[in-house]
Amino acid sequence: MTRALALACSFLLMSGTIASAERNLVPTLDNQPDVCPDQPPEPDWMRDTEARDAYKRLLVQQIYRFQSMGRIVDAQSCTCATRYPSWEAAEAVYFDRYSAADYWSVVEATSDYRRRANDLRKQAMPICEAAGNW
Template identity: 85%
Template sequence: MKRTTALVCSFLLLSATFASAERDLVPTLDNQPDTCPDQPPEPEWMRNTEARQAYKRLLIQQIYRFQSMGRIVDAQSCACATRYPSWETAEAVYFDRYSSAEYWDVVEATSDFRRQANELRKQAMPICETAGNW
């Protein structure tokens, strides 16, 4: 009986702790980035992409990320304009090569761009950390 009472009390105490912690989680709608607050927004057409076409948006984001890491490494600078230029160049690559591609071709390209960006990230990260933009 004592064991059952102890278990019930423990359960109630833990439940109250979790409920209290959950109440403290307040979502914010502020999307302000920590670094380079004047980052250009994604193009409107990307933000309005249908859920079924989200894989295309992901590809453009990875192209942009790859290009960004490459610019940082090439310039040996992590100035905000270098790291976050307009989306035009990434859009151009997408429209030239992938806008009419099949699903699996887009998925494969997304993976390739992610892999390449991750490799460049190893070199870009110390440059950006030194500049305070990481």
């Protein structure tokens, strides 16, 4: 009986401590990047995409990332302008090739761009680290 009472008291004490700790967690709404703080925002149409169409937004993000890694490797430079240009080129690829595509085609293209960006990332990362932009 004493053991059960001790367990119950421990549980109450711990749950109060956890609840108190959770109240101290305050989410930050400031989404300031660590590098290149003047990164261009995503286009409005991407931010306003409905949840059911989020896969389209993800594709444009992966196209942008792939293009970014490619520019860094091609230029052998990781300036903020090289790494984070406007979204126009990524949007153009999306609208030219994928805006009318079905769901599975977009998912497949997203996977392909992610893989290609990851391959280029291995070459781009040391360039950006040397420039202090990683």
